[in-house]
Amino acid sequence: MATRREILKWSFGLGLGFAADLPLGLAQTAARDSIAVVVAKTSPIVQLSLFELKKLYLGANINDPSGQRIIPFNQAPNAPDRVSFEDNVLDMTPDQVARYWIDRKIRGEGTAPRAVGSAELLQRVVSRMEHSVAYVRASSLRPEVRAIAIDGAIPGDSAYRLFA
Amino acid sequence: MVASLAQGDGHDAEAAVADLEEFKLNIYGFTDFTYTARLNDFAYASPYPTFMVGNVNLYVGAELGGGWRALTEFRLLYLPHGTVPASEALNSQPARVDTTVTDPADYGRPLRWGGVEIERAWLEYNVHPLLTVQVGQWLTPYGIWNVDHGSPVIIGVRRPYVVGEALIPERQTGIQIYGSYLTGRTEIGYNLGLSNGRGPIDAYQDLDKNKAVTGHLFVTNDSPIGTFTLGGTFYRGRYTDRYSRFAFSTTGEFATEYITTERYEELGMSADLRWIWQDLTVQGELIVNDHAIDDEFRAAAIPVPGAPPGFAPDYRSTGWYAMAAYRLPWLNIMPFFGGEKYASGRQFTNDAAAVWGGLNIRPIPRVVLKAQFTHSWFTDNTQLVGDEGLQALDLQAAWSF
Numbered sequence: 001m002a003t004r005r006e007i008l009k010w011s012f013g014l015g016l017g018f019a020a021d022l023p024l025g026l027a028q029t030a031a032r033d034s035i036a037v038v039v040a041k042t043s044p045i046v047q048l049s050l051f052e053l054k055k056l057y058l059g060a061n062i063n064d065p066s067g068q069r070i071i072p073f074n075q076a077p078n079a080p081d082r083v084s085f086e087d088n089v090l091d092m093t094p095d096q097v098a099r100y101w102i103d104r105k106i107r108g109e110g111t112a113p114r115a116v117g118s119a120e121l122l123q124r125v126v127s128r129m130e131h132s133v134a135y136v137r138a139s140s141l142r143p144e145v146r147a148i149a150i151d152g153a154i155p156g157d158s159a160y161r162l163f164a
Numbered sequence: 165m166v167a168s169l170a171q172g173d174g175h176d177a178e179a180a181v182a183d184l185e186e187f188k189l190n191i192y193g194f195t196d197f198t199y200t201a202r203l204n205d206f207a208y209a210s211p212y213p214t215f216m217v218g219n220v221n222l223y224v225g226a227e228l229g230g231g232w233r234a235l236t237e238f239r240l241l242y243l244p245h246g247t248v249p250a251s252e253a254l255n256s257q258p259a260r261v262d263t264t265v266t267d268p269a270d271y272g273r274p275l276r277w278g279g280v281e282i283e284r285a286w287l288e289y290n291v292h293p294l295l296t297v298q299v300g301q302w303l304t305p306y307g308i309w310n311v312d313h314g315s316p317v318i319i320g321v322r323r324p325y326v327v328g329e330a331l332i333p334e335r336q337t338g339i340q341i342y343g344s345y346l347t348g349r350t351e352i353g354y355n356l357g358l359s360n361g362r363g364p365i366d367a368y369q370d371l372d373k374n375k376a377v378t379g380h381l382f383v384t385n386d387s388p389i390g391t392f393t394l395g396g397t398f399y400r401g402r403y404t405d406r407y408s409r410f411a412f413s414t415t416g417e418f419a420t421e422y423i424t425t426e427r428y429e430e431l432g433m434s435a436d437l438r439w440i441w442q443d444l445t446v447q448g449e450l451i452v453n454d455h456a457i458d459d460e461f462r463a464a465a466i467p468v469p470g471a472p473p474g475f476a477p478d479y480r481s482t483g484w485y486a487m488a489a490y491r492l493p494w495l496n497i498m499p500f501f502g503g504e505k506y507a508s509g510r511q512f513t514n515d516a517a518a519v520w521g522g523l524n525i526r527p528i529p530r531v532v533l534k535a536q537f538t539h540s541w542f543t544d545n546t547q548l549v550g551d552e553g554l555q556a557l558d559l560q561a562a563w564s565f
Contacts, residue, residue: 051349051386060344060351061293069231069290095496098529102564105223106194106314108235108284108303114184124177125184 034138034155035085035162036147038123040130045070047149048133050161054089056133058100059110064131072113073122073134081119081164085135088162137164187229193222196315196562203555217242219315219562221283231290237283245276282367284335294343301337301367305355305380306397307436307449310334315562319445319489319524321536322558324504325516326483331453332399332432333362336376349387355380361401362430372427376401390441399432427458443493448486455479455509466512479509489524498524505543514542522558534560 037053039045044066048056056062056072064070075082078094086092092100101112116122119136126134127144138155141147153159201213225235245263252258267275286300305311309327312318338359345352360366361376382395405426413419431454438447456478457463465474487502501521508515518540525533541553 052346054386055346055351060346061290061296062346063293067292069293095529099526102529103312103317105192105225106317106564107311108223108225108237108313110233111190111225111227116180116184121176121180125180128177128181 033164034160035081035088035135035164036138036141036155037133037135037150037162038126038141038145039133039148040127041144041146043130043132043146045131045133045148047152050089050151053133053150057086057090057113059104059112066131068131071129071132073126073132074113074115075119075122075135076115076117079119081135081137082115084164085162135162185229187226190225190227191223192225192565193220194314194316194562194564195220196560198321199559201557203557204552206552206554209554209556221314232287233290234287236285239281239283240278241281242276242278244279292343294345296342298340298342299338301335302340302357303335304333304357304378304397304399305340305342306332306378306399306432306434307395307451308438308447309449314564315560316530316532316564319487319498319500320502320520320522321534321560322520322538324449324483324485324502325518325540326451326485326504326506327449329481329483329506329508331451331481331483332378332397332434333366333376333401335367336360336378337367338375340378342380349385351384353382353384359401362403364405371406372402372404374402374404390439390444393436393438395434395436397432397434397436399430401430403428403430424461427461429456429458430454431456443491443498444488445490446486446488448484450484451482453481455481476511479511481509482507496526498526500524515544516540517543530564532560532562534558534562536560 037048043064045064048062052062056070057074062070075085083094086094086097090097097112105111116125116134119140120142122134123136123142123145126132127142133148136145138147147154150160150162153161155162195217196219198216198218199213200216202209202211205211220240222238222240223235224238225233227233244261247261248258249261263277264274265277266272282301284301284303286298286302288296288298290296303310303313307327309318309323310332315321336357336359338357340355340357340359342355343353355378357376357378359376359378360370361374363369363371365371376399378397378399380395380397382393384391384393403426404424406422406424408420408422410418411421413421432452434449434451436447436449438445440446457476459475462475465476467473483504483506485502485504487500489498489500491498499521500523501519503517503519505517506515518538520536520538522534522536527533536558538556538558539553540556
């Protein structure tokens with residue numbers, strides 16, 4: 001499903017609203033920290049599209065360039081960065097995400113990405129599993145992981161769209 | 165100190181990785197409780213309002229590692245206690261099945277045992293996003309309702325009649341492969357299955373050499389105006405019922421003889437469309453089944469006064485439903501409404517239609533409260549069955565655990 005931001009952009013693009021398309025991203029860059037999607041330094045994953053990232057966190061099987069299945073990890077339920085990530089990427093509230101995974105389990109389609117305690121521990125886990133991805137606040141990036149590009153942009157780029 | 169802290173960090177991470185990779189059995193399930201009341205006089209439904217625990221389903225699943233996954237779903241039943249066997253249906257005083265036994269753990273007091281239905285049991289191996297191989301018993305991946313499957317997931321209380329009729333088998337035993345491909349904001353996916361098909365004991369034995377084939381294709385597109393999913397399914401199979409007995413062959417040898425009692429070919433097709441935009445869901449399914457009886461086993465037609473005798477004809481069953489639902493921002497209340505039509509195509513059965521509507525309330529993700537009003541009626545031969553139809557109220561609490 002399209003994110004609310006995309007709908008806003010789409011509406012503005014059609015001239016249905018205020019001329020606020022570009023400032024949406026720029027204002028957020030200035031006011032808020034980015035959410036970086038991180039992988040191990042040795043990971044073959046360099047980039048993902050926002051759609052791939054969304055599908056990955058909704059349970060789809062997606063392989064990395066080496067042909068291995070990508071394993072997504074979550075932050076703890078209701079962690080502020082997880083709430084932001086799910087809002088940015090999945091366009092869902094924590095309640096909607098919980099409903100989604102309950103429904104998916106009943107359909108027999110698998111379980112939610114595992115949650116790992118703190119953002120720090122999460123990065124250390126990702127650094128040891130080169131086919132995994134997670135997300136953390138860009139300002140708290142540890143040296144053993146690196147941020148990947150989402151839709152061609154990395155945290156700090158004006159086109160980057162994932163914010164805390 | 166820094167070194168030991170760093171080592172501690174490493175141990176934490178190693179422990180976390182080990183914990184993530186450890187084998188874990190995942191046990192969960194759902195249950196529903198329903199109150200049903202008929203609101204008008206209708207000859208074909210019980211006039212007595214009733215409470216019912218309908219589904220008590222237990223799942224046991226596991227990620228086995230290395231891309232292997234297994235899932236078994238059991239439905240725990242009060243049945244067969246209380247059911248009336250088909251052989252008793254026309255009896256003036258039909259006898260119910262009675263499973264009452266004495267409970268040795270409680271001074272021999274009466275205890276009624278129930279059964280277990282295995283809803284699915286499969287093992288799968290994920291080779292690639294384009295290819296997962298699944299073996300065992302699986303839910304046929306057709307349409308929306310059959311995949312949604314559980315009462316906490318489906319929006320209304322009752323499934324549309326055409327879905328309940330299983331024009332495509334609800335589940336099959338065999339092998340299926342499936343996968344999907346992402347391109348841009350579109351996902352294209354497929355399922356291809358080979359199974360015993362439909363049969364009297366299809367979960368564990370095929371009574372003919374013909375294997376059923378199921379194919380399913382879907383396309384999902386994510387756009388600023390929501391997510392559209394369009395799917396299509398076909399099912400081709402042969403139903404055979406037979407029994408075996410020992411007999412002397414024409415050459416005088418003692419051998420097993422297989423006697424076929426029923427055989428027909430069937431072709432099922434379905435199309436489905438779902439549109440989800442923000443909190444709005446619109447969905448519909450169309451299902452068709454062609455039922456071609458083998459002439460060797462074609463029964464005599466039910467005699468009609470004044471008409472010449474004949475044989476039971478082949479027939480086509482068709483049905484569809486469409487529904488819309490919108491999740492309001494207050495208390496997760498979702499009003500829904502829909503309609504359906506079903507034509508069985510069989511001799512001496514009536515076509516029927518229904519409209520329904522109600523509320524689906526999800527106060528917390530694991531609990532769903534539903535209320536549904538249904539008005540259904542026959543659309544032909546109403547001089548025989550009346551044209552008032554059935555009006556019914558269903559209230560349901562469904563919860564997952």
